[in-house]
Amino acid sequence: MTSTKKPRARQLGIPFDGCPGPLNAITDVPGVKVGFCTLVEGEGKLTIGKGPIRTGVTAVVPRGKSNLDRCFAAWFSLNGNGEMTGTTWIEESGCLEGPVLITNTHSVGVVRDAVIGWMQQQKAPPQWCLPVVAETYDGFLNDINGFHVQPEHVLSALNDARSGPIAEGNVGGGTGMTLYQFKGGTGTASRLISFSQDQGYTVGVLVQANYGKRDQLRVAGIPVGREIEDLMPITGEEGTVDSSAPGSIIIVIATDAPLIPVQLKALVKRASLGLARNGSIAEHTSGDIFIAFSTGNRVPSGLGTDAVDMLANEQLTPLFGAAVEATEEAVLNALVAAETMSGINGNTAYAVPIERLRAVLRKYNRLLL
Amino acid sequence: MTSTKKPRARQLGIPFDGCPGPLNAITDVPGVKVGFCTLVEGEGKLTIGKGPIRTGVTAVVPRGKSNLDRCFAAWFSLNGNGEMTGTTWIEESGCLEGPVLITNTHSVGVVRDAVIGWMQQQKAPPQWCLPVVAETYDGFLNDINGFHVQPEHVLSALNDARSGPIAEGNVGGGTGMTLYQFKGGTGTASRLISFSQDQGYTVGVLVQANYGKRDQLRVAGIPVGREIEDLMPITGEEGTVDSSAPGSIIIVIATDAPLIPVQLKALVKRASLGLARNGSIAEHTSGDIFIAFSTGNRVPSGLGTDAVDMLANEQLTPLFGAAVEATEEAVLNALVAAETMSGINGNTAYAVPIERLRAVLRKYNRLLL
């Protein structure tokens, strides 16, 4: 199911700026763990409640599964045709309490309540929970109104959360997604920033990418989408091209840089600029919603006053660049990792053809390898 | 269970400004319907998953059950320790699509997905749904981690939605709530505004009120909470006063005035000022989250351009006053309607003692009757 055997975007020779971390993944940020539950069952005609099923759940756990300590956090909506629960509390408190989950549009509720159940099982359960759960729409391939995500799938994704390399493409919440009218899904990337020999930070990004019209796709500035006009998604019943899909992208930015919430608010906005590099115009029907958190502080809680670390504002720009670059690359990692998938009624989204993609870049003298 | 037989706040002689509608309820706004599902089962010791249960679901349906046409809308968070799903889409689109539901904190998810299921059953179901579901915390009386709200309760509340008088106090989502450390819950009020003989509008408010420390309570400006220091909520097991409760208030403002979203954003902020009249300082652990919508327009959708009506900005102030006044009164209606309730472990929240409340106002020469 996972697509980790395929080469990643930079291995194909696509040029990127900046210096990635060892895994080029959000898990390069120390402590961050990612887990998936992928649901793929059935083929053929849609019977609501029966399938076919092409969906799942992705879990990003900021400090590992046994540590619910709050993290400074912020969020931003570039275009708000989507849901990310828990954002009102993030905006108010400047903190994320617990994991970030991503699933399909119509399963946000079940995932939210299941996260509460999971948090209540922890050693020191909070009195109340306001979980963060986001979504993109997979109704082109998945029986989205069949509500197939169940609480056990949420626990499965949370329990699966781990350090190390991350599966990309058709996994977790990204299972049934499309991207620039190719197959899309989950992608990740990271950047290292060095301020001095002793001081350096990591910015990691994970995306669930499900947006865009073909002719908008740019790779390294090259209008690739206009040079690969075929392989459009087809509706199985009619065999015709589908062009109606509402799209969305959820972007999670993690960093160990000690940023306070107002700085994370600035950082999270930069996801917009990374998106734009791949050609996004943030269409009206897109839920382009982003969250950033920092593991670089233990946030004071309870009684009294405590010290927190804060990077000087004057040092923010390299982090902004890292967020832009890692977002750009994470989306392309999702694109190149995803494999062709058929779902309800035989509807099909095609994987981007790797060699043709490379040929286009070569034509424009933009291929590195 | 419902408390409609008790006199309402103004019938007790509490003075209010402005002119209420015939029902003094949100249902004075033409088309608005309200329904409840109230869950009260069991007594005694808490067994998570078994009860006792003191919770429910409230449904506010802007245009009636068979009309999902979008309404212009806006929201505001005075203090964001709470959840209201769907707000990112309201902020983006300026529209509310579907009903507004209110329940307990840990049941937002199940309610949200159930609303999607209900909307998918409508004649012309939308491709995707981003329902609005809000909450306050009833864990002092209710087995909140037992997740007792089920999809059928959501359908029950929606099916119950009707015009006419509205039950107040211990009903629907407000069933297990406390207010200034008395029993709280659901309340409503309305105001009529007349611009000319031919032109007038209604502003209606519904609250789910669950906030405040006793000594903050003011009624008609009088520090009533300081004059009624007993009847504090008690924890049944220990028999001691509970003072830990996180609180919240959800406020829904409806109007038939033809306001566009930027005007509704201004209107919805005024709920803060109504709250303050009763003594609220919007504590840190309070989710004071408000939504306003207007039924005064058919919002253009699909292709092309259409005309919408817009009240001139210069006419907004009377609507602001109405929102302040109706919020102030709706909270007090919740307070005086609610009846003493015992819940988990015998925890008990007491109804405000009506005659003593009147006596305090009389002492300050503020009682009308």
Add this chain to the structure above:
Amino acid sequence: MTSTKKPRARQLGIPFDGCPGPLNAITDVPGVKVGFCTLVEGEGKLTIGKGPIRTGVTAVVPRGKSNLDRCFAAWFSLNGNGEMTGTTWIEESGCLEGPVLITNTHSVGVVRDAVIGWMQQQKAPPQWCLPVVAETYDGFLNDINGFHVQPEHVLSALNDARSGPIAEGNVGGGTGMTLYQFKGGTGTASRLISFSQDQGYTVGVLVQANYGKRDQLRVAGIPVGREIEDLMPITGEEGTVDSSAPGSIIIVIATDAPLIPVQLKALVKRASLGLARNGSIAEHTSGDIFIAFSTGNRVPSGLGTDAVDMLANEQLTPLFGAAVEATEEAVLNALVAAETMSGINGNTAYAVPIERLRAVLRKYNRLLL
């Protein structure tokens, strides 16, 4: 000109909550200094450019005149019919750099540029300045289109900035203001918060108050404005009552509590609730714009990372209460300090009649003395 000889609101027996600081002024916050330049010249008929002049400039200097170190800060607009420059940078950086100035609506520009000139004269001038200058409208009494505020008046207010008691009423930017259709202007108050024997903080508020219709005025919850219906402002030429005035209030909140920007954003919103206690509904034509800053930290700047102190979120509520209470009192201090003033064309705003105000409170058993 100043009105410091008159008794302040609490000296009249008006009841307030909380514990004021020794001066009951924003200058109770260590380091905060306030200065005024008051311009009163001419009488009689308005000749634009000649007068009569009833205006001025108020300067609030967070850390004293020789210390431009940034402070954490946040702002909020309850109703945005007004100007506060510099807020975009406060929102972005979480910091206030330099003083806060308040003047009349049409003099914001000259004050802003003059502050830049003043900052460029400091020992270590910043490369660029984005000063914070706010306003309320004094065109009922002042030749506002005569642009009488000059750069030297700004320097005069800044140079006048000092610790200690603060003049209230018809001083500085508040000189020509009206409040609930009485004479208004400048007011201040403060609250002390004690978390433990060793840990306590001060919240100070300064207002330039220029808003409200008479019948909205409440004092200690009592509808005073409805009991004193005469003494309405009169237009000298016609001798008729003026009811057209757009109003506004600028509120500055200072604290030495070590709050980070997201916490100051929560604090500054509470000014709304203090306003509401005096009856404000935040009319459409009102510029109700607030700023809060904390002197409780040295903000990291330049290279690297530094520690900052942060009060735990769980400790915020007492600060919220303090902001509400000090705002309520500062407005009433402005009201009782202001003296009757005539301005352009003989237009006149009357001071609130102190003994009648006390008589109304006594009637409602709300007078303490």
Add this chain to the structure above:
Amino acid sequence: MTSTKKPRARQLGIPFDGCPGPLNAITDVPGVKVGFCTLVEGEGKLTIGKGPIRTGVTAVVPRGKSNLDRCFAAWFSLNGNGEMTGTTWIEESGCLEGPVLITNTHSVGVVRDAVIGWMQQQKAPPQWCLPVVAETYDGFLNDINGFHVQPEHVLSALNDARSGPIAEGNVGGGTGMTLYQFKGGTGTASRLISFSQDQGYTVGVLVQANYGKRDQLRVAGIPVGREIEDLMPITGEEGTVDSSAPGSIIIVIATDAPLIPVQLKALVKRASLGLARNGSIAEHTSGDIFIAFSTGNRVPSGLGTDAVDMLANEQLTPLFGAAVEATEEAVLNALVAAETMSGINGNTAYAVPIERLRAVLRKYNRLLL
């Protein structure tokens, strides 16, 4: 001084998406007029208050000089290290009242008050004015602390406002600006959108561009800045490269599409995506502040309710694309129009070398001509 004789970006063969209007300028939007006042005096060593002067004022007048009728409007700050006055009122009212002015950072105040003076001279002057004035920093070339912009320069820019082609480069507020460490300044572009044979709209953009590090510059996706590493700005005194400059960009978007404020808020955010196409990461020291307005409605004012036109939300995406594309092109128009300029102390910013720019694009097969 103006640079209109130079070929514009698309005439050089730079590829762009979409269909420009006849002038490819913001003045393609019917009614919109633009005027400049350009101040260039003196050479050599900086004497504060004497010069050299390299600055000016740009005026964008939405409905022409004799029509101050409000326009629906919205604004957005991508990065807030800058000033745009009047935005609090735009956010509140959803309207722009009067023109938009752009100047240097330290002259915002004088321009603001001068606009009030100008508006007070109109036939039906408003009672109060809250003008919109924005800025970018020209202190590398201009005696910015000499405050050389005077009220008469503001009137000159306003009086100069006209339909037709617009000068670009070193004109108006853009006179002393740098862009990706080349000379920058003023640029404009437009796009036509056709919904049907009968229904079409124009989106026009004007920028004052003053941001970016050289190695960030991308043109049509090609990393041009890395291929032209010389011609860096030099400080005349030292002859060394200046790399300290804080930067900013002000973007004005005009349209005749009948958008209501919530829709303009979405539109104005898209300027971010256009910026990103040219490589911007919105550095911390950049004031990237945008405003959008629509001339497509007469906004109701005064008494009563009126109809306004509203494009259905479903039709917004083509407008978003137009805003992205026109922003991208306007920035490059500023870049190619600007001519090498020396200012204070002989500091010099070089014009981008046009033929080398074309050679880089040709190398990447991205040059159209």
